[in-house]
Amino acid sequence: MAAGGLLSPVPTPGFFHLDLFIKDTKDVSQRYDELKARLNLEKGPMESAITNLLSVSAFYKLGGQTDALDFLEDLTKKDENNLDAIANKQFIYGQLMRARDEMVCKDRLQELLSDESDAATARNARCFAEQGYALAFVRDDSKDTVSKIRQAISLFRTAQSLVSNVGIDVVSEEERLVWKHHLGRAYWRLDDLRVHAENKATLSHMNGDRKEGLLEAQQLFIEVSKMDRSWKHSRFYIARAWGMLGTLEHKCREKCEHYQSPDYLVRQIPQTEGPGLEWGCYKKALEINPADYEVYRRFGQSYSRERLYENARQMLDTSIDIMPEKTSNWFAYYSRSRLNLFQYDMLMRRWRRVGSPPPDKQLLQRAKQDAIASCDGVTTHFNTFLLGKPEHDGVLRLRENTEAAESYKRAVESDERTYYSNFNGVLRSLMVLHGSEDHHRVHYIAELAFWINEGYKKYEDIRRPIRYCVYKFGSQMIQVCRHLIDDGNFQLARIFLRCFKQEDDIESYTAAALLISEIPEDDEHEASGAVSRSSTGQPEQEVSSKPAPVRVENSRCSDEFHYDFFVLHSSKDDGWVDYVLVPALEVDWGFKGCVADRDFEPGKSVFDNIIYSIENSYKTLLILTPNFVTSEWCKYETEQVLMESLKSKSGRVIPIMLHECDVPASVTHLDASRDAIGCYDWLKLKEALEKSPPTEADQEKQIVGSLRDMTLK
Known part of the structure; x- marks a missing residue:
């Protein structure tokens, strides 16, 4: 296929699977639901692109191969020559070892790709546009996300170039404008990603490259806004284009030096109150499509920026009423959460200044609920970074410091090396908890030390947040x-x-001066972090010098077991186990734990201690980290606990994903990406510890289900 004189790569079989493989399978359901919502909402030329992506998500859902094929079969009935659908069918047939069907798809692809007619050119252009849509939708958090969006822009440009000499009887003007709509959104998303990646101190004015991209997006949306309204799908795209033009007006006016609104907007939008032409664009969009939840959300954000909180609330409420699905509309929940916090702060300042009635705490409760809803809907670390603050702020103002600390801890995992706000939140929340009247507050000092050590390893300069805490x-x-x-x-x-x-x-x-004098001068070379153990991963029988948590006398889950839980972990992760996990379970909730350094019987071999602890513990916690999977000791412990679990059919293993890692072969029967509990999901962990083991009938059903899944694969 020629495009602009250059030979463009042909679409390869299994394109979506090779380039958009969903690595984080625990998010597949969210993405699947979002795509289903999009397919119901967005009709027209890009339905095939959404269906192809939907088949990918279905394929990675448990037992979803049949659903994936159903989507693709329906698509090829409507468009028998859709290249991406045929390629995806070939991929799935290959996975299911249906060699004959796989070969039929392969031969059909080769036949279609050898065609050089105008119809073939249009078919190839649609393939590139679908692939551009897929890359712009991609929800991973890899470092090459920006390059993927750039590639999406290139693919849309290639599609446009291919049909530049093809008549509108082959590719309609409406279809070309829909491609321009998604190309404009790709430019917009690229700018959002670049803002996140750049140092905030440099963003008072955007650089020329960013400005050029936004102005290009603006021109594309202007073209889309002129779409023929007699086309049956035009209302959706025209309204979205006007909504994006309003948002671009705001961003360009705020960030672009010497910006002037396009003459087209000045002519189309009557002079109204508010910030420039922005509100006029939103009103025009809602006149065209009064059911567009995205436009209501953008309008609400604009009202909020102008501190017109009731107007903003009305718009955001309407957006969420139209689209309550969290994955599709998480940003509206986020915006409404921020709105409630802003309004609460404004009323607090007024109360302090003039003595008006204090604000209602219900504003904070609503902010917290919306923040949780937005967290439920978000699928990437980039978006988690954006929405973290309202949840933290809400629980802090409600004086729910334990919840605030856990919320900040989750956010720290997504932080970049130069962003300290969430880390400050962890330290501040733990300080407040330590200073509370709670009777079990002592362990917070150990937990603070653990988090400061983690921050030292993560951030470029730990002194900045430490100075705040010292002050x-x-x-x-x-x-x-x-x-x-x-x-x-x-x-x-x-x-x-x-x-x-x-x-x-x-x-x-x-x-502080007295403490410095206690530090040995010859320990300047001492590395920070927990005391290291054997680099070989072999078990050591030495007892750690760290102060272990005070043990609980009696187990609470079952009279048949001496311990409620036994912890399997690498010694390199014992800081988190000793100062975060065990205090939370023993001190806060009264579970009785078995920890190697504290509870192993002196004089007995390490391996005998391990076997005894497994057999006498109600549940076993597997702390999954890269350190764990490379440790020979942990591999041995894992084998023992799984053998015991299978022998008793009790399902007593609870995996906890402390840091992302490849799951050991010995625990592959546990779907760690699905079953593993997050390292700060304390309530979920508490429920798992208290949950009664499954009965033999439950075990049989689980085995039958597993065999059925294996048969499908």
């Missing part, structure tokens, strides 16, 4: 430093204590 919580920070020194973490303790030199608190400064 706000000086006496508590001295206790954390004492813990670091007692734990042998001298390098981090020294960095920490030097931050006290900049404070005016004489008492804290004196205490």
Whole structure:
């Protein structure tokens, strides 16, 4: 296929699977639901692109191969020559070992790709447009996401170039404009990703490349807004185009130097109140399609920026009423959460200034509920980064500090190396909890030390958030430093204590100076982090010098077992186990745990201790990390616990994904991506520990289901 004088690559069989393989299978259901919603909403030329992507998501759902084929069979009935559908069918037939069907698809592809007619050119162009749509939809968080969006832009451009000399009887003007609509959205998404990637300090004015991309998107949407309204699908695209033009007006006016609104907008939009032409664009969009939830959401965000909170609430409520599905409309929930926080803060300032009635805490409760809803709908770390703050702020203002701490911990996992706000939130929440009247607050010092150590390994300069904590919580920070020194973490303790030199608190400064004097001078080379163990991964019989949590006397789940849980983990992860996991389970909830360094019987071999602990524990927690899967000790422990679990048919293994890793072969029967509990999902973990083991009948059903899945594959 020629495009602009260059030989373009032909679509390869299984394109979507080769280039858009869904690695994070726990998000497949969310993506599947979002695509189903899109297919119901967006009719016209891109239905085939959505259906192809829907087949991919269906394929990776449990037992979804049949659904995937059904989608593709329906598509090829409507368009028997759809290249991507044929390629995807070939891929699925290959996975199902249906060699004859696979070969039929392969031969058909070769036949279609050898055609050089105008119809073939149009077919190839549609294939590129579908692939551009797929790349722009991609929901991974890899570092090459920006390059994928750039590739999507290139594919849409290639599709346009291919049909430039083909008549509208082969590719209609409406179809070409739909491609331009999605090309404009790709430019918009590229700008969002680049804003996230760049240093915020440099964003007072956008660079020329960014400005050029936004102005290109603006021109594309202007063309789409002129679409013939007699076309049956035009209302959706014209309204969306006007909504995007309103949003682009805002961004260009805020960020582009010497920006002037296009003459076309000035002529089409009458002068109205509000910020420039932005509101006029939204109103025009809603006149064309009063049921467009995205336009209501954009209008609500604009009202919120102008502090017209009731108008904003009305728009956001309408958006969510039209599209309550969280994955498709998570940003409306996020925006309404922020709106409630803004309004609460405004009323608080007014109350303090003039003595008006204090604001209703229901605003904070609604903010929290919407933040949780947006978290349920989000599928990427990039979006999690955007929506984290309202959930944290809501629970903090409600004084739900435990919930706030867990929320911040989740967000820290998504942070970049230069973004400290969520890490500050973790430290601040734990400080408040330590200073509370709660009777089991002592372990928070150990947990603070653990998180500071994690932050030291993650962030470029840990001193910035530490200085804030020293300023706000000086006496508590001295206790954390004492813990670091007692734990042998001298390098981090020294960095920490030097931050006290900049404070005016004489008492804290004196205490810091005394602690620095306790650090051995010959330990400058000491690495930060938990005390390391054998690099070979072999088990060691030495007892850790770390202070273990105080043990619980009696188990609470079952009289038949001495312990409620036994922890299988790498010694390199014992900081999290000792100072986060075990205190949460034992101190906060009263479970009785078995921890190797604390509870193994002296004089008994390590392996005998492991077997005894497994047999006498109600549940076994598998802490999955890269350290775990490379440790020979952990591999041995895993084999033992799985053998015991299978022997007793009790289903007593609970995997906890502390850090992403390849699941060991010995636990592949556990779908870790689906069954593993997140390392901060404390309530889910509590429920799993308390849950009664499945009966033999349940086990038989599970085995039959597994065999059925294996047969389908």
